[in-house]
Amino acid sequence: MIEIQNLRHTFAIGKKEHERKVPVLKGVTLDVQKGEIVAILGKSGSGKSTLLHILAGFMTPESGSVLVNTKETAKMKEEEKADFRLANFGFIFQNFQLMPGLTAFENVELPLKIKGETVKKRQAKVRALLEKVGLQDVADHYPNELSGGQQQRVSIARALVTDPPILLADEPTGSLDSETEQDILMLIQSLNQSLGLTFVIITHDDEVANVAHRQYRLHDGELVKGEKRHAI
Numbered sequence: 425m426i427e428i429q430n431l432r433h434t435f436a437i438g439k440k441e442h443e444r445k446v447p448v449l450k451g452v453t454l455d456v457q458k459g460e461i462v463a464i465l466g467k468s469g470s471g472k473s474t475l476l477h478i479l480a481g482f483m484t485p486e487s488g489s490v491l492v493n494t495k496e497t498a499k500m501k502e503e504e505k506a507d508f509r510l511a512n513f514g515f516i517f518q519n520f521q522l523m524p525g526l527t528a529f530e531n532v533e534l535p536l537k538i539k540g541e542t543v544k545k546r547q548a549k550v551r552a553l554l555e556k557v558g559l560q561d562v563a564d565h566y567p568n569e570l571s572g573g574q575q576q577r578v579s580i581a582r583a584l585v586t587d588p589p590i591l592l593a594d595e596p597t598g599s600l601d602s603e604t605e606q607d608i609l610m611l612i613q614s615l616n617q618s619l620g621l622t623f624v625i626i627t628h629d630d631e632v633a634n635v636a637h638r639q640y641r642l643h644d645g646e647l648v649k650g651e652k653r654h655a656i
């Protein structure tokens with residue numbers, strides 16, 4: 425499903441005359457199979473976000489290749505990239521990134537509006553998903569009327585609404601207390617099992633990485649394989 429081959433990326437920092445090269449990825453290779461949860465651990469600054477941004481096609485790597493469903497995003501034009509991203513990836517962020525002026529229902533509905541789906545299709549899909557994440561009773565609440573865990577559930581429903589096969593999660597429980605963290609991790613596992621969704625999760629939290637089928641650690645620009653665990 426995802427094939428990352430010998431990915432290298434270096435940032436240039438500072439003004440031209442004092443430019444400093446910071447190699448962040450030094451040959452990262454990773455295969456992710458359909459239906460797997462893969463966690464990428466690493467300290468702050470180890471390059472996790474850089475790897476995720478390249479995987480999602482937001483950044484072009486210096487060298488190496490990323491194939492998603494056998495397609496290479498780096499070779500696509502911007503518009504094609506955006507369509508490809510919408511069809512293949514859902515995003516889950518640490519800070520939820522919900523629209524404050526929209527209700528839970530409207531936040532989940534937004535990607536379908538952008539896609540041009542009919543009102544009838546949108547309503548059926550959003551209702552079903554809000555139910556799936558256990559939020560049917562708070563569909564008309566605004567984000568600031570929801571708990572952190574509920575907001576993350578809205579953001580997960582929004583990520584799922586376009587039926588992407590791959591979910592990319594950036595510290596999905598980083599803003600939550602430990603009990604709520606467990607709820608969200610169980611939801612991720614249940615979505616993985618019931619819908620066969622593929623997850624790539626970047627995190628510095630071992631608890632989060634424990635839900636993964638495979639764990640890797642980004643260290644000194646290289647990906648080191650961690651202990652293999654089975655999802656509960």
Ligand SMILES: Nc1ncnc2c1ncn2[C@@H]1O[C@H](COP(=O)(O)OP(=O)(O)OP(=O)(O)O)[C@@H](O)[C@H]1O
Binds near residue numbers: 436466467468472
């Ligand atoms: N646009 C940029 N320009 C220059 N350097 C950058 C840029 N983006 C990231 N870096 C540098 O690349 C390194 C890796 O950053 P990255 O954000 O990928 O790390 P991370 O593991 O996701 O960190 P965190 O867990 O704190 O989010 C850091 O040293 C950072 O300063």
